[in-house]
Amino acid sequence: MxxxxxxxxxxxxxxxxxxxxYTDVCLKAELMDYSSVKGFIIYRxxxxxxxxxxxxxxNDRFQKTGHENVYMPMVIPESLFxxxxxxxxxxxxxxxxxxxxxxxxxxxxLIIRPTSEVLFCEHYAKIISSYRDLPKLYNQWCSVVxxxxxxxxxLRGSEFLWQEGHTMHESExxxxxxxxxxxxxxxxxxxDLLAIPFVxxxxxxxxxxxxxxxxxxxxxxxxxxxxxxxxxxxxxGQGFCKAFxxxxxxxxxxxxxxxxxxxxxxxRLIGSIIMVHGDDNGLVLPPxxxxxxxxxxxxxxxxxxxxxxARKVCEALKxxxxxxxxxxxxxxxxxxxxxxxxxxxxxxxxxxxxxxENNVCVLAKRNTGEKISVSxxxxxxxxxxxxxxxxxxxxxxxxRFLLDHIKxxxxxxxxxxxxxxxxxxxxxxxxxxxxxxxxxELTNATARCMPFNQIEFDDVCPICGKxxxxxxxxxKAY
Amino acid sequence: MxxxxxxxxxxxxxxxxxxxxYTDVCLKAELMDYSSVKGFIIYRxxxxxxxxxxxxxxNDRFQKTGHENVYMPMVIPESLFxxxxxxxxxxxxxxxxxxxxxxxxxxxxLIIRPTSEVLFCEHYAKIISSYRDLPKLYNQWCSVVxxxxxxxxxLRGSEFLWQEGHTMHESExxxxxxxxxxxxxxxxxxxDLLAIPFVxxxxxxxxxxxxxxxxxxxxxxxxxxxxxxxxxxxxxGQGFCKAFxxxxxxxxxxxxxxxxxxxxxxxRLIGSIIMVHGDDNGLVLPPxxxxxxxxxxxxxxxxxxxxxxARKVCEALKxxxxxxxxxxxxxxxxxxxxxxxxxxxxxxxxxxxxxxENNVCVLAKRNTGEKISVSxxxxxxxxxxxxxxxxxxxxxxxxRFLLDHIKxxxxxxxxxxxxxxxxxxxxxxxxxxxxxxxxxELTNATARCMPFNQIEFDDVCPICGKxxxxxxxxxKAY
Numbered sequence: 001m002x003x004x005x006x007x008x009x010x011x012x013x014x015x016x017x018x019x020x021x022y023t024d025v026c027l028k029a030e031l032m033d034y035s036s037v038k039g040f041i042i043y044r045x046x047x048x049x050x051x052x053x054x055x056x057x058x059n060d061r062f063q064k065t066g067h068e069n070v071y072m073p074m075v076i077p078e079s080l081f082x083x084x085x086x087x088x089x090x091x092x093x094x095x096x097x098x099x100x101x102x103x104x105x106x107x108x109x110l111i112i113r114p115t116s117e118v119l120f121c122e123h124y125a126k127i128i129s130s131y132r133d134l135p136k137l138y139n140q141w142c143s144v145v146x147x148x149x150x151x152x153x154x155l156r157g158s159e160f161l162w163q164e165g166h167t168m169h170e171s172e173x174x175x176x177x178x179x180x181x182x183x184x185x186x187x188x189x190x191x192d193l194l195a196i197p198f199v200x201x202x203x204x205x206x207x208x209x210x211x212x213x214x215x216x217x218x219x220x221x222x223x224x225x226x227x228x229x230x231x232x233x234x235x236x237g238q239g240f241c242k243a244f245x246x247x248x249x250x251x252x253x254x255x256x257x258x259x260x261x262x263x264x265x266x267x268r269l270i271g272s273i274i275m276v277h278g279d280d281n282g283l284v285l286p287p288x289x290x291x292x293x294x295x296x297x298x299x300x301x302x303x304x305x306x307x308x309x310a311r312k313v314c315e316a317l318k319x320x321x322x323x324x325x326x327x328x329x330x331x332x333x334x335x336x337x338x339x340x341x342x343x344x345x346x347x348x349x350x351x352x353x354x355x356x357e358n359n360v361c362v363l364a365k366r367n368t369g370e371k372i373s374v375s376x377x378x379x380x381x382x383x384x385x386x387x388x389x390x391x392x393x394x395x396x397x398x399x400r401f402l403l404d405h406i407k408x409x410x411x412x413x414x415x416x417x418x419x420x421x422x423x424x425x426x427x428x429x430x431x432x433x434x435x436x437x438x439x440x441e442l443t444n445a446t447a448r449c450m451p452f453n454q455i456e457f458d459d460v461c462p463i464c465g466k467x468x469x470x471x472x473x474x475x476k477a478y
Numbered sequence: 479m480x481x482x483x484x485x486x487x488x489x490x491x492x493x494x495x496x497x498x499x500y501t502d503v504c505l506k507a508e509l510m511d512y513s514s515v516k517g518f519i520i521y522r523x524x525x526x527x528x529x530x531x532x533x534x535x536x537n538d539r540f541q542k543t544g545h546e547n548v549y550m551p552m553v554i555p556e557s558l559f560x561x562x563x564x565x566x567x568x569x570x571x572x573x574x575x576x577x578x579x580x581x582x583x584x585x586x587x588l589i590i591r592p593t594s595e596v597l598f599c600e601h602y603a604k605i606i607s608s609y610r611d612l613p614k615l616y617n618q619w620c621s622v623v624x625x626x627x628x629x630x631x632x633l634r635g636s637e638f639l640w641q642e643g644h645t646m647h648e649s650e651x652x653x654x655x656x657x658x659x660x661x662x663x664x665x666x667x668x669x670d671l672l673a674i675p676f677v678x679x680x681x682x683x684x685x686x687x688x689x690x691x692x693x694x695x696x697x698x699x700x701x702x703x704x705x706x707x708x709x710x711x712x713x714x715g716q717g718f719c720k721a722f723x724x725x726x727x728x729x730x731x732x733x734x735x736x737x738x739x740x741x742x743x744x745x746r747l748i749g750s751i752i753m754v755h756g757d758d759n760g761l762v763l764p765p766x767x768x769x770x771x772x773x774x775x776x777x778x779x780x781x782x783x784x785x786x787x788a789r790k791v792c793e794a795l796k797x798x799x800x801x802x803x804x805x806x807x808x809x810x811x812x813x814x815x816x817x818x819x820x821x822x823x824x825x826x827x828x829x830x831x832x833x834x835e836n837n838v839c840v841l842a843k844r845n846t847g848e849k850i851s852v853s854x855x856x857x858x859x860x861x862x863x864x865x866x867x868x869x870x871x872x873x874x875x876x877x878r879f880l881l882d883h884i885k886x887x888x889x890x891x892x893x894x895x896x897x898x899x900x901x902x903x904x905x906x907x908x909x910x911x912x913x914x915x916x917x918x919e920l921t922n923a924t925a926r927c928m929p930f931n932q933i934e935f936d937d938v939c940p941i942c943g944k945x946x947x948x949x950x951x952x953x954k955a956y
Contacts, residue, residue, distance in 0.1 A: 033601060033604065033605070035550070035551045035597065035600070035601070036555055036558060036600060037551055037553055037555055037588065040551035040552070040553060041551070042548065042549070042550055042551065042597075042601055043548055043549035043550075044548060045546035045547065045548050045616070048546075048547050048548050048549050049546075049547070051549075052547065068523035068526075068527075069523065069526050069527070069530065070520065070521055070522060070523050070526050071520070071521035071526050071529075071621075071639060072513070072520055072521075073513045073515055073518035073519070073520065073637060074518070074552075074590075074621055074623070074637055075515055075518060075574075075623075075637075077514055077515055080514060092581075093580060093581065094580050095578075095579075095580070096553075096576050096578070096579045096580075096588070097576060097577070097578040097579070098574050098575060098576040098577070098590060099575070099576070099577045099578060100573075100574070100575040100577060100587075101573075101574045101575070101625040101636075102571060102572050102573070102574075102625035102626075102627070103570075103571060109578075110515065110574070112552075112576060112590070119513065119520075122513065122514060123511060123513070123520055126511065127511070132807075138523070142621075143549070143552055143620075145552070145553075147579040147580035148580075149580070158579075159551060159552055159553075161549060329610075
């Protein structure tokens with residue numbers, strides 16, 4: 001594996017400089033590239049294919065729960081945007097605004113959508129008039145723009161890809177159920193596809209979405225101990241509906257406002273995958289989201305019979321529905337190993353003259369580096385089982401890491417020590433924003449969420465000394 | 479069918495006012511809605527689902543021919559846009575330009591992409607350096623913005639959804655092959671999915687894409703005899719590559735510019751579907767692109783056993799992979815018939831007490847109105863065959879209409895008569911743009927294409943009287 005080492009010197013070691021390691025992986029694994037406009041990245045085929053797999057999983061889940069896809073305009077007139085006060089205050093500082101159309105000045109400038117609540121509301125006001133029109137369960141896949149000062153690939157961009165669900169319901173109960181049900185689907189996306197354990201919980205008022213009554217989130221813990229908010233769901237109550245005059249005639253003939261939710265995940269999830277699973281050799285992809293699950297490397301490929309045998313194996317796996325690729329390039333096996341390790345392909349299949357003779361091949365697991373020699377008979381089943389094992393191992397490893405990095409704290413010093421070292425400080429909180437602000441000021445950590453698991457371990461807020469009945473997780477975050 | 483008639487008075491008759499009929503169908507079939515910004519429409523679930531089926535068909539075809547999906551920024555700095563002279567001249571008059579970001583003036587204003595050639599070129603310049611990097615076969619699904627004065631749903635919008643393929647090749651032959659191969663895929667999309675026969679051909683220089691050496695198109699003929707350009711493919715030669723300094727080292731060690739293509743279809747295809755197949759009762763959807771293929775209507779649904787029987791049939795069809803929906807609403811069957819006819823569902827399945835008793839149900843074909851009573855045994859096969867028949871009938875009807883509306887002309891008067899009545903005037907052309915301009919001026923018709931079928935039927939250009947060896951189709955167009 002000498003070549004391997006040579007090649008991988010090209011990325012920074014994870015322990016040396018995590019931020020630089022992250023950027024190196026993004027570029028060297030060919031997930032993205034920079035464009036000439038700051039914060040607007042290019043999603044290269046390998047990165048975009050990961051997003052397409054996430055889309056496919058979620059589209060299926062959304063459809064099965066009765067949601068429909070729509071597409072709204074990418075621009076919002078400034079006058080419309082200004083209708084909901086809290087909302088506009090939250091987003092106005094980071095909007096991109098178009099002022100010229102067809103060489104003429106636009107009277108009511110157009111904001112490139114940072115999120116589409118107001119567009120959905122305007123439409124809903126037109127199409128909802130009776131209880132028969134409810135619920136409305138719409139979802140949109142699109143890109144949104146937020147003019148950010150500091151940008152990082154996938155984590156914080158001026159433009160990113162996402163889905164935004166926007167729903168309207170007859171009752172508060174139903175809308176609240178939707179808010180939590182969609183959070184559950186995001187959580188299962190982590191379990192089924194990304195091999196990422198999320199902490200689920202409710203945001204504090206300080207951290208909630210501009211205009212929402214309640215925000216819930218899934219939070220992932222990165223390798224460096226920082227948290228990454230990876231998806232949110234919002235319960236809006238009737239706030240927007242009142243501002244946008246959305247009402248319907250109930251079964252009883254009364255005019256009522258519906259109850260609203262919205263929810264979204266974005267290409268930020270790709271950042272999550274990189275920073276939860278990656279290592280010094282590059283990306284490590286969970287098998288079910290990996291664009292290529294098995295890379296076939298012919299060994300001594302110039303020898304007669306090797307390439308045909310490798311192609312035959314490749315074809316058989318493809319036929320069985322696996323995502324397989326063969327690397328027949330002129331590079332040495334060592335270089336190929338390193339290339340595909342960098343791209344995080346879960347399984348490498350090596351096949352050379354001796355393997356062919358013995359009807360075997362070698363499988364190497366990207367997540368652990370283990371190599372095993374297996375029979376070519378029943379290879380599809382062997383590999384399917386191996387992918388399942390790899391997924392399980394990756395999830396469990398990330399889960400252990402997460403559990404090891406949640407620590408109860410009873411003072412600001414303890415909290416600071418935990419978040420400085422990396423991880424979640426679990427604290428009892430009085431509920432006052434002043435204490436939250438103070439923590440931010442002293443430690444740079446923010447309240448990530450009030451986890452659903454609310455087992456109280458103390459009854460005093462360590463910041464102000466008052467009674468505390470809320471369990472909150474603080475961490476430094478991306 | 480009394481209710482049916484009542485209800486359908488709500489749309490304009492096709493013969494009375496085609497333009498108004500079109501708008502009525504767009505709205506009443508719930509394909510789209512208007513937003514508060516002119517030309518930026520809302521793709522409602524039913525309309526968007528049609529687009530998703532087109533995407534799915536094309537994604538499959540693109541993938542099988544080795545193409546990869548990517549996502550480029552939605553903005554283009556003005557300075558970058560100005561690099562290719564012809565290109566910028568073609569698009570500059572209709573650009574939407576962002577000038578304010580995060581409350582600050584943007585130094586190099588950002589054009590919201592009207593098309594992404596320059597973005598792809600900038601990226602290709604970075605990632606192409608050797609013949610080993612070629613071909614690059616990229617495709618992007620996104621929305622683009624063109625600030626249009628006159629807009630119509632799906633046909634001409636300030637924002638529309640599309641795919642844009644951008645490819646780079648070692649040789650001119652390979653790039654020319656790609657240009658025609660993708661046109662062939664678009665043509666097959668028409669045959670397999672949309673039941674639309676296209677005329678394929680090459681655009682005249684006057685009508686070609688800004689910056690392309692050659693443009694090819696698929697043209698569809700609408701019910702009113704106007705043509706609709708429904709997709710284009712472009713051969714760029716090395717023009718952009720020179721402007722953007724894209725070069726690679728060939729096998730022989732020489733520095734060369736690659737050869738480029740681009741190609742796209744858009745949500746305009748939805749307009750095509752409406753105007754090729756629709757009738758006075760509304761939309762008529764070809765079965766394989768229809769979001770709902772079979773609508774199940776329980777008859778006398780208040781009677782015991784009817785709803786359960788209808789649901790059972792619905793479930794069985796769903797299990798077989800058909801796209802089915804049941805309408806259990808409180809409306810009368812007549813109203814339901816009219817509703818789903820408006821939405822163009824290919825097959826209506828009626829099932830009432832007597833049908834249940836006799837183990838039959840009634841199938842009504844949207845395209846012809848025919849009704850047949852069929853056994854519930856083997857229903858899946860019956861319906862699959864019926865959908866195939868409907869697709870075939872719709873294609874054949876459109877094809878006959880197309881063939882009936884291509885007429886050879888030998889004078890400007892004949893040409894004017896043909897295009898005024900609706901249809902293609904097939905004319906021999908000398909090749910001078912002056913003659914093309916004159917036709918436009920006198921008849922308002924444009925050269926749609928020089929069809930691949932170039933059987934010369936005369937040797938004189940009727941406009942100038944010079945020798946003519948090109949067959950061109952002229953028509954009024956959307």
